[in-house]
Amino acid sequence: MTGYILRRALVSLPTLLGITLIAFAILNLLPSDPLLTWSDGAGPVSAEATSRLRDALRPDSGPVMRYATWLFNLLRFDFGHSLRDGRPVTAVLTEALPWTLILNLSALIAIYALGLPLGWIGARRRSGTAAAGRALLLFLSVVPPFAAALLMQRLFAVRLGLLPLQGTGAGGAPGPAAAADLLRHMVLPCTCLALAGWAYAARYARAAFRAILAPEAMAAARARGLHGFSLARHFAPNSALPFVWMVAGIVPALVSGSVVIEAIFSWPGLGQVLLRGVEGRDYPLVMALVLLAAITVLAGQLVADLILPAIDPRLRDLVARDENVHG
Amino acid sequence: MDRRRDGAPAGARAGIAILTACAALALLAPLLVNDRPIVARDPTGRIIFPALRAGRGVASGSGDVALLWPPIRRSWRDVDLAATLQPPSARHPCGTDLLGRDLMARMLHGARISLAIGFGATLLALGLGIVLGGAAGLRGAGTDLLLSRVIEALSCFPPFILAMALQAVGGGGIGAMVLAIAIGRTAAAARFARSETIRWRGTGIWVAAHAAGASRPGAALRHLLPLVSGPLAVQAAFGVTHAILLESSLSFLGLGVPAPLPSWGAILAEGRGSLDVAWWPVVFPCLGLALTLAGLSWAGDRISPPIVARRLLR
Numbered sequence: 001m002t003g004y005i006l007r008r009a010l011v012s013l014p015t016l017l018g019i020t021l022i023a024f025a026i027l028n029l030l031p032s033d034p035l036l037t038w039s040d041g042a043g044p045v046s047a048e049a050t051s052r053l054r055d056a057l058r059p060d061s062g063p064v065m066r067y068a069t070w071l072f073n074l075l076r077f078d079f080g081h082s083l084r085d086g087r088p089v090t091a092v093l094t095e096a097l098p099w100t101l102i103l104n105l106s107a108l109i110a111i112y113a114l115g116l117p118l119g120w121i122g123a124r125r126r127s128g129t130a131a132a133g134r135a136l137l138l139f140l141s142v143v144p145p146f147a148a149a150l151l152m153q154r155l156f157a158v159r160l161g162l163l164p165l166q167g168t169g170a171g172g173a174p175g176p177a178a179a180a181d182l183l184r185h186m187v188l189p190c191t192c193l194a195l196a197g198w199a200y201a202a203r204y205a206r207a208a209f210r211a212i213l214a215p216e217a218m219a220a221a222r223a224r225g226l227h228g229f230s231l232a233r234h235f236a237p238n239s240a241l242p243f244v245w246m247v248a249g250i251v252p253a254l255v256s257g258s259v260v261i262e263a264i265f266s267w268p269g270l271g272q273v274l275l276r277g278v279e280g281r282d283y284p285l286v287m288a289l290v291l292l293a294a295i296t297v298l299a300g301q302l303v304a305d306l307i308l309p310a311i312d313p314r315l316r317d318l319v320a321r322d323e324n325v326h327g
Numbered sequence: 328m329d330r331r332r333d334g335a336p337a338g339a340r341a342g343i344a345i346l347t348a349c350a351a352l353a354l355l356a357p358l359l360v361n362d363r364p365i366v367a368r369d370p371t372g373r374i375i376f377p378a379l380r381a382g383r384g385v386a387s388g389s390g391d392v393a394l395l396w397p398p399i400r401r402s403w404r405d406v407d408l409a410a411t412l413q414p415p416s417a418r419h420p421c422g423t424d425l426l427g428r429d430l431m432a433r434m435l436h437g438a439r440i441s442l443a444i445g446f447g448a449t450l451l452a453l454g455l456g457i458v459l460g461g462a463a464g465l466r467g468a469g470t471d472l473l474l475s476r477v478i479e480a481l482s483c484f485p486p487f488i489l490a491m492a493l494q495a496v497g498g499g500g501i502g503a504m505v506l507a508i509a510i511g512r513t514a515a516a517a518r519f520a521r522s523e524t525i526r527w528r529g530t531g532i533w534v535a536a537h538a539a540g541a542s543r544p545g546a547a548l549r550h551l552l553p554l555v556s557g558p559l560a561v562q563a564a565f566g567v568t569h570a571i572l573l574e575s576s577l578s579f580l581g582l583g584v585p586a587p588l589p590s591w592g593a594i595l596a597e598g599r600g601s602l603d604v605a606w607w608p609v610v611f612p613c614l615g616l617a618l619t620l621a622g623l624s625w626a627g628d629r630i631s632p633p634i635v636a637r638r639l640l641r
Contacts, residue, residue: 015476015480017480018476018479018481019483019484021480022480023484027495027496138624141620141624142616142617142621142624143616143617144572144575144617144620145576146575147613147616147617150595150609151613158603252485255485256485256486256488259487259488259491259580260579260580263580274491278582279495279582286492286495287492290484293484293485293488294480294483294484294485301483
C-alpha cells in the first residue's frame with residue numbers, strides 16, 4: 001500500500017512539471033513585448049515603472065532562463081511581486097486564501113449534504129416527488145450560476161431584506177456575534193456556489209446509487225436475512241464510492257465558480273484577486289493563481305485515487321497485483 | 328425505465344427544435360432587426376441589400392430608395408437617451424437598456440455572437456483535441472507518454488481560469504476569446520480522441536483500411552472518426568454548453584467581448600446596475616441562455632443512440 005501511494009504520487013510529478021510549464025508558457029511566450037502589452041501600447045509611464053517591470057518580467061533574458069528562474073523561486077514559495085503595488089504575491093494570496101477556502105469548503109459540504117440525499121431519493125423512488133426533484137435539478141443545471149446568483153441576491157437581500165447584500169460582515173473582535181455575522185454573510189454566496197454542484201451531484205449520485213442498489217442486489221441481501229441497520233451497513237461501502245468519485249468533478253467547478261460568485265458578492269477571496277490581476281495584467285499574480293488552481297485540481301485527483309483503494313476491495317486487489325508486477 | 332425510453336425522442340426533438348430556432352434567429356438577426364432596409368434601389372436603379380452588408384452606412388443620405396424593411400427597424404448599437412429603460416412594448420418588444428438601446432436587437436445579435444463563440448470554440452477545441460489525442464493514440468510508445476502528460480497537465484487547469492488568464496494575454500476581441508475558450512476545452516476532447524483511437528486501433532476496420540493502402544492518419548480520419556461520431560456529437564453538445572457558459576461568464580465579468588458588442592453575458596452585466604428599476608435587461612438574457620442550454624442538454628443527452636444505431640444497422 002505504501003508502495004502504491006508513493007508510486008501514485010510520483011506519477012503526478014511529471015504532470016506537476018507540465019502544469020508549471022503550461023502556466024509559464026501562457027503568460028510568457030507573448031508574441032509582443034510584455035512591457036508594451038502591459039501598458040496598452042503606450043509604453044510605461046515613468047522610468048521607475050519601466051525598471052520595476054523589467055525587474056519583474058525580465059524580457060531580455062531567454063524564455064528557458066526565465067522559466068528556470070521562476071521554477072527555482074517557486075520551490076522557495078517565491079511567486080515574485082505583484083506588478084500593481086509591488087507587494088509579494090505570496091502575501092496577496094495568503095491574505096485572500098482563507099476567505100476562498102471557507103466559502104468553497106462550505107459549498108462542498110452543502111453540495112454533499114443535499115446532493116447525495118437527492119440522488120438517493122431519485123434512485124430509490126419513481127414517484128411524483130422524484131419527478132419534481134428531477135425537474136428542479138434540470139432547472140438548476142440550465143440557469144447560468146451568475147444569473148441565479150444575481151436573482152437570488154436581488155430577491156433575498158434587496159426585496160425581502162433577509163440576508164446581507166454582499167461582503168463579509170463588519171469583522172470586529174472574534175466571538176459568537178462576529179461568527180454569526182459571518183455566517184449570515186455566507187449563506188447567499190455559498191448557496192449560489194453550490195447550486196450548479198447540486199445538479200451535478202444529484203445526477204451523478206442517482207446513476208451511481210441506481211447501479212449499486214440494483215433490485216437484484218437488494219433482493220439477494222434481503223434473502224440472506226439482512227434488514228434495517230445490517231442492510232445499510234452491507235451497502236454502505238459501495239455507496240461511499242460516489243462521494244469520493246465526485247470530488248474530481250466538483251473541485252474544478254468550484255474553483256471556476258467561485259470567481260464569478262466572489263465578484264457578485266464582493267467576497268475578498270482569490271477569485272477577486274484573479275479578476276483584478278487579469279484586468280490589470282498583473283502577470284506574476286495571474287501566473288501564481290493559474291498554477292494554484294491547477295495544483296488544487298491535481299491534488300483533488302490524487303486524494304481521490306488514494307482514498308478509493310481504501311474503500312473498494314476490487315481496487316485494492318488491483319493495487320496488490322500491480323505491486324507484485326512492479327516488485 | 329420504459330417510460331423514460333418512450334419519452335426520450337420527445338425530449339430530443341424538443342431540444343433540437345429549440346436549438347434550431349435559436350440558430351435560425353441568430354442567423355437571420357440582421358434581416359429581422361436592423362435600421363437598414365433589406366432591399367433597396369440605389370440612384371442608378373440597381374437593387375441592393377443594405378442589411379446584409381457589414382459597416383454602418385445608412386441608406387437615407389445616399390439617395391437609396393428603401394423597398395423592404397425588416398420587421399423591427401432598430402439597430403443594436405443606436406443609443407437613444409430619450410428612451411432609456413423603457414419596459415417591453417410594441418415599439419421595443421424586449422424594452423430598452425440603460426442607454427436606450429433596443430434590447431430585442433441586442434438579444435438577437437447577442438445570440439449570434441454567443442452561439443458563434445460557443446460553436447466556434449467547440450469546433451476548434453475538437454480539432455485541436457483530435458490532433459493531439461489522435462497523435463498520442465496512433466504513435467504510441469514515447470510520443471503517447473509525452474503527449475499524455477501534456478494532455479493530463481492541460482486537463483488540470485479549470486477551463487474558466489485558463490480562459491481568464493489567456494484573456495489577460497490575448498487582449499480581448501472575439502478571435503482571442505474563441506481561442507482562449509478552445510484551449511481550455513482541448514484536454515477533454517484530446518482524452519476522448521486518444522482513448523477512442525486506442526480502442527479501435529488494431530480492429531478489423533483498421534487492418535482492412537491498412538490493407539487497402541490507407542496511411543495511419545488517413546485511416547483514422549476516414550474510418551475511425553465516422554465510427555465515433557455518435558459519442559463525439561454528445562461531447563460536442565456538452566462542449567458547446569460549456570463554451571457558451573464560459574463566454575457568458577467571461578463577458579459578465581467584463582473580460583469577454585469588447586464593450587459595444589452585445590453578447591448575452593454582456594447584456595446581463597450591463598443590466599445588473601439597473602436591476603432595481605428594470606427587470607427586462609436581466610431576465611431576457613437569462614431566458615435566452617437557459618433555453619439554449621436546456622436545448623443543448625436535451626439534444627445532447629439523447630442524440631447518441633439514434634446516430635450509433637443507424638451506423639451499426641447500415
